[in-house]
Amino acid sequence: GENVEQHPSTLSVQEGDSAVIKCTYSDSASNYFPWYKQELGKRPQLIIDIRSNVGEKKDQRIAVTLNKTAKHFSLHITETQPEDSAVYFCAASKDYKLSFGAGTTVTVRA
Amino acid sequence: SQTIHQWPATLVQPVGSPLSLECTVEGTSNPNLYWYRQAAGRGLQLLFYSVGIGQISSEVPQNLSASRPQDRQFILSSKKLLLSDSGFYLCAWTRAAGSNQPQHFGDGTRLSIL
Numbered sequence: 001g002e003n004v005e006q007h008p009s010t011l012s013v014q015e016g017d018s019a020v021i022k023c024t025y026s027d028s029a030s031n032y033f034p035w036y037k038q039e040l041g042k043r044p045q046l047i048i049d050i051r052s053n054v055g056e057k058k059d060q061r062i063a064v065t066l067n068k069t070a071k072h073f074s075l076h077i078t079e080t081q082p083e084d085s086a087v088y089f090c091a092a093s094k095d096y097k098l099s100f101g102a103g104t105t106v107t108v109r110a
Numbered sequence: 111s112q113t114i115h116q117w118p119a120t121l122v123q124p125v126g127s128p129l130s131l132e133c134t135v136e137g138t139s140n141p142n143l144y145w146y147r148q149a150a151g152r153g154l155q156l157l158f159y160s161v162g163i164g165q166i167s168s169e170v171p172q173n174l175s176a177s178r179p180q181d182r183q184f185i186l187s188s189k190k191l192l193l194s195d196s197g198f199y200l201c202a203w204t205r206a207a208g209s210n211q212p213q214h215f216g217d218g219t220r221l222s223i224l
Contacts, residue, residue, distance in 0.1 A: 032210030043200060043215040044154070051210050089153060096142055096161060096204075097169075098213055102153045 002027040004092050006101025014109050019077040021104045023090035026071065032093035033066060033073045037086045038103075044089060048075070080108045112137035116201050116216035124224050129174075129188040131219050133201030136182065141203040143184040144213060145176055148198040160184060161206065196223045 003026040013019045025033075031052040036044035050057045050064045050073065057064050061080075066073040077084055085108045091098040113136045123129060135141050145157040156169045158176035166176050173192060177185045184201060198220050202213040 034212055041220075043217050046212045046214070049212055093210055097156060097159060098144075099156075100154045 002030055002092055002094055002097075002099035004090060004099045004101045006090050006104060008104060009102065010105045010107070012107045012109060013080050015080060015082060017080055019075075019080055019084070019106055019108075021075045021088055021090065021106075022072060023074070023092075023101050024070075024072040025092040025099070027092070027094055028068075028071065030092040030094045030099075033064070034091050034093070034098070035062075035064060035075050036089045036091065038089065039086045047088075077106075080106075082108050082110055084108050112203070112214070114201060114203055114214060114216040116199075116219055118219060119217065120220045120222075122222045122224060123191055125193055126190050129186070129191050129195070129221070131186040131199055131201075131221075133184045133186075133216055134182055135203045138182070138203070138205065140181060140206050142206055142211075143178065144202040144204075145184065145186050146200040146202065146215075148200060148218075150197070154200065158186070191223050193223050196221055 006023045034049035035047050037047045038044040048062050048064050050066050061078045063076045087103045087105050089103050090101040116133050142161050144159045146154045148154050160166050160178045174188050198218050200218045201216040204211040204213045
């Protein structure tokens with residue numbers, strides 16, 4: 001099955017700096033790559049996604065890039081704010097199923 | 111708009127007791143439905159998914175089972191809970207139109223086994 005690896009597991013950034021989270025996947029048939037943000041005790045919420053026919057997508061301070069040849073995709077958060085502190089999960093989709101990375105705990109220092 | 115409901119929000123059960131968690135989706139027809147478990151500080155593990163009434167696919171062998179008695183209802187069950195069944199259980203739905211659709215999660219059930 002699909003194997004998704006996510007790095008780093010923890011990330012501490014100064015408010016205003018950028019944060020980058022990287023994921024790799026194993027199955028070249030995966031064609032959809034969402035990112036979720038989960039605050040403590042809450043449900044994961046979709047923040048951005050990208051499909052395999054697109055290389056980059058941006059939504060305000062958040063951007064995702066996809067390299068299908070290398071089978072990796074990344075989340076970029078610019079101008080980080082305290083409310084960006086959370087756990088972020090990447091995922092890869094194939095055949096109606098999502099395979100999740102292990103998560104990155106992001107802490108934004110004021 | 112579509113909404114997803116899960117209940118109960120929290121549950122404390124003794125080892126060996128049965129379990130029934132329920133999830134319903136409103137505002138859409140024939141959704142794909144999913145059950146995940148999340149251990150404390152860990153990622154999401156897919157337990158079951160369903161693409162239609164009575165159609166259940168199991169991802170991980172265990173003492174849990176799932177059923178889909180109605181189009182927008184998904185139930186997670188166990189006859190005898192184990193200590194290792196503790197965790198945060200999340201239901202999710204997605205549109206049935208292809209595999210590249212976002213999944214939307216319910217608020218989850220926090221299950222503690224004593």
